[in-house]
Each structure stands twice: as C-alpha cells, then as structure tokens.
Amino acid sequence: MRHLLIIYLFLVPLVLPADCRNLAPAQGVPAPQADEWTLATLNLWRLRDTRKDSRLDEPLSAAVLNRRIQALADFIAGPLQAPHMLAVQEVENRELLEKLTARLARKGHHYRVVLKEGNDPSGMDVGLLYRQPVRIASVSRLFAEQGFHGHSLFSRPPLRVTVQDPRQWQLVIVHLRSARGLHKPQVHGKRQSQAALLANWVGEQDGPLVMAGDFNTTWDAGRFSASYERFAESGLFNLWQRLPEPERYSFRHRCRPQALDHIWVSADLKMSVSRVAASRGNVGRYDSLYGSQGVAPVSDHDALVVYFSAKK
Template sequence: MLSIATFNLCNLGADAPPARLAKLGAIAARDLGGPDILAVQEIMAETPPMPDGQVPADLAYQALSAAVVDAGGPRYEFREVPPLLHRDGGMAGANIRVGLLFDPLRVGFPDRGRAGPEDSTGIRLNGGRPSLTLNPGRIAPLHPAFAGDGPHHWAPSRKTLAAEFELRGQRLFVIVCHFKSMRSLTRREEDYAKKQRHAQAEIVYYFAADLLACDPRAAIVVLGDLNDVPGSKTLKILKGDLFHNLLEDLPRGQGYTRRHGGRPQALDHILVSPALRLGAAAHIPHVNSDAGPGKPEPASDHDPVLARLPVCVNLDA
C-alpha cells in the first residue's frame, strides 16, 4: 500500500515558532504515520525574490522536514515550482504555494526539465504510457482562472502542481491543488470566486482526463484544499465521470477538515482514478479542527487527510 496525505499548513514559513513546527512534525510523523507522499498547501516565503523574480521556499520545506525527523518520521525530500513575487494570491507578501514532500526510500521522483512559474507541463507518450513533459510542473499557470482576469473579476490564485512518481516500475501521477479562496465580502464577490473555482476544476479535470485517455489504467491522485464541499459544483466538475472522492466513503459526521463559525466543513479532498479506487481508504485525524477551550493551540486551521492506496511501493530502494 502507498500512503499519501494532503495538508494545508496555514501560511507556514521558515520562521515559524519552534513549538508550531514541532506540532506539525508530530502530526506528519505520528498522526499520519509518516506518509510516503505529503502534499502541502500554504508554504510561504517572504524573502527577497531571486534575480528572475521567483521566490523559493527551500528554508520552509527544510524546517518542516527537520521537524518530521525530530518527531520520528522519515527524512523527506521536497519539490515545488516557486511562484513569481506577488503572483499567486493568498496573504499579502507571503507568496504561498503548493508543494510536495516525499520519502525517497519509498518512492522515486524522476526529475524532468526545469519548469519555471509560467511554464505549463504537458503529457507525452513514453513506451506507450503517459509521462509529464516537465516533472514537477504547473498546469496552465497562465490561464485566467489561475493568473487572474479583470473582466471576470478573478484574482491571481495558487497554481496547480503536477508530479510523476515511480513505484517499482509503476507510475503515479499526483496533482496538488489549492483553489480560489471562499473568502468574500459580498454575494457578488462570492459568485465570482465560485466561478473561478469552477474554471480551475475544469482545467485540472481535463488534464487528468487526458492522462486517462492515454492510459485508462493510469494511477492518478488529485488532492488538496479545494475550498469547496462535497456535492458542490466545483467537486462535481473535478470528479466528472472518471474520479472518486475518498471522503465520500467516510462515515457520516467524520468527513470534515476544518470548522467555520463552529460548523464542520470538508474543504480538503483526495480524489483517485479508477485504477486506485478498489481498496483505497481515507482517514482524517481531527487534530486541529476539534481544538477548543482547554485544548492546545492548533498547528493549522485545517486537518490533514490521509489515504492508503493499493499501489506497490519500492521497499528495496
């Protein structure tokens, strides 16, 4: 079995308080069992940009990885495509982005090309099977749904990251999302945000569907903070007729990942392609959303979601 998790880290930077880093490391190592792959959202970097305008977050990933090791978890490597300064939305000046951490003793990562923040990865056939032209790479980062668009009243948003892993001769495609925020001041702004999420979901769905068109047995995971709930139009578009949301298999009352005004919400999801559905199962440790009076300060405003998938891992690596 392969373990994979998604976790919104709530604007985590390298300068996070040691106590918060320790909590996050313990969640990854103990509550999630040190997943083979950990997809993260809201990794931030406030450092001055590189000469090319990119803002990498290496120090934040390294701090998180060290915290996981200190808690008894694996020594993760990481991959990302750094954003351009102030181009991906989120908290002002934070330059938040999505990224991937993985255990190199369990899975392989065939790096391919050097994707820039405005480069879009594509799909090519290699030996009759699909692979990514850039690994990792962004999906349509210049599309108005991600880059922003004045006429639609769409703001710049986090870009989606696609990655390809190797697991004992098998390929696993992982697509990490952090769709447009639900935050809005008016009903009109809320409608604009919904339509932007719908457009983002459509782009990601068709990219994943193209992978399946090349290989109907392709192992694909689409996951992240989708900023919408099961049954919403966003999730219906993203699922289409091809993907299954593992949160839908959880017992009633268990499938929430945060609270808004005290009410539970499911905003973080893991969707799988048909090849992974049989035997796949999700689990949500409510380590943050159930925090309250008399309990320790939560490490994030979201719970992680963990999935175990029927994929052979390379234990001999």
C-alpha cells in the same frame, strides 16, 4: 478617539472565533501495514518565514517559527504516522519545508521536498514531502500562465508530480480559490473556471491519477458547492465516500463540519485503495489555534490519509 479605542479593545475579543463545542477528541490515524504506502494532505495554516517579502506578507517571529516547525514535525511523525507522501498547502517557500524535513530526520523519517513558486501575492504555495519507497520522475506546474480578468487564474498553480515508484502514476496537488467574496460574480466565476479547467484536463489523461489538496469546496452547500460539482464531472472517485458519513469532514465553518480537503483517484487506482482515515484534533479549536499561534493545534484543517495496497 480614546473612547473608540476602549470600545475596540472590548469588542475585538467578542468577534474572534471561539472553540466549538462537542468536538471529537484528538486522534491520529492508523499506522500503515507492511504492504501499504500512504498519501496524506494537510493545509499548514499559512506557514511563513521571518521575512516580510510583500505588503500582504505577515512574517513570524523566529521563536514562533521554531515552535511551529517542531509542532508540525511532532504531528507528522506522531498522529499522521509519517505518511510516505504528504501534500501540503499554505506554505511560503521551499526553505520552510526543508526546515521541517530536518526536524523529521531527527525522528528517523527522511523526507525530500518538492515545491515550485506560484503567483500568490501573499506568497503561499503548495508542496510535497516524500520518502522511501517513493521515487519521483518529474515535477511541473499546471496552468501557471493561465489568465483570468487580467490576473492569474491560479494564484497557487497545481503541482503536477510524476511518481515512478512504488508504481507509476500522476499526483496533482491543488489549493483552489477560497470562497471569500463568493457573492461577487468574479469570485464565483474564478472558482468555476479553476474547477472546469482541472476537470477537462483530467479527461485528457491516460493512466493512474490522484488529485489531492484543499479544494475550498464541498458537497450540499449551495453556491459554495458549484465548483465541487463541476470538478466531480471529471469522473474521478472521491475517497471521502470510503468513510462513514459522520466522519466526512476536514474543516469546521462556524462550527459546522465540512470536507474542504479532498483526495480523488482514477478508476485504475480505486481498487488499490485499502482504506482511508482522517486525523482529529485540529478543526474547530480556534481559541487554541490563535492563542498558540499554530502550535497546538497545528492547523485549522484535519488531515486526510489514503492507504494504498502494494499488492494491487
């Protein structure tokens, strides 16, 4: 047993992912102009509290949580330029987002929080931070009761937000099923069912609509792209197309760039988009991420930001 332990201690560091080479330097996004308002999406890399609520929960220590909250506040207020709306994924509860907004308030950015608990056995949810001039009319979950082979189809039900100002539109925040176990028919089927249900729902909607979040799929990646291709049939416009091809990524899988995080807009909002930007400095820095426990960098995803013109 002792020899096995020694072998384990030597091998584990070898299998942990290392920082990728030739990464783009850390870079924030441009500040919005006076006539623009912004929406960003960011995966918070399993932001948890200090309590163990389930078998799959891995709580943080109070010290690590404090550092992570501060680092996220610095990132949102700094490189992300305090977007007017920030769609977030992989956060355990509303309390954590309220801690984050309290830190942001110290920096002069006063956000409100939207989060509804989902079905994820490990406790992960999607949520929204928003600030003036944004006003929210209503919030609900989509497909929260939809089943799939005896379980919930959506562990993290899409969050539907009806926005009243600065214009009337619907925002849906998603975090779809990961590709872990994609070789299994049930995993592939679940990803396809999620994409199809959302695409069909989009087809039934009238008026301006935005879908944002971690879709866990991208284009031109074989079987991994099947759910992307199915959702693309919804007719929404993918805003990565507004960036040069080399910039179309928000994640690195085995150091290869991928666009997992997407913002899609309906045709009646497309003309309101003045520009799109992606932050840099998170993806591909695995050693730094694990070594700092999510402080520097703050996530394994980069953020995607869309700028809407208030004049259109």
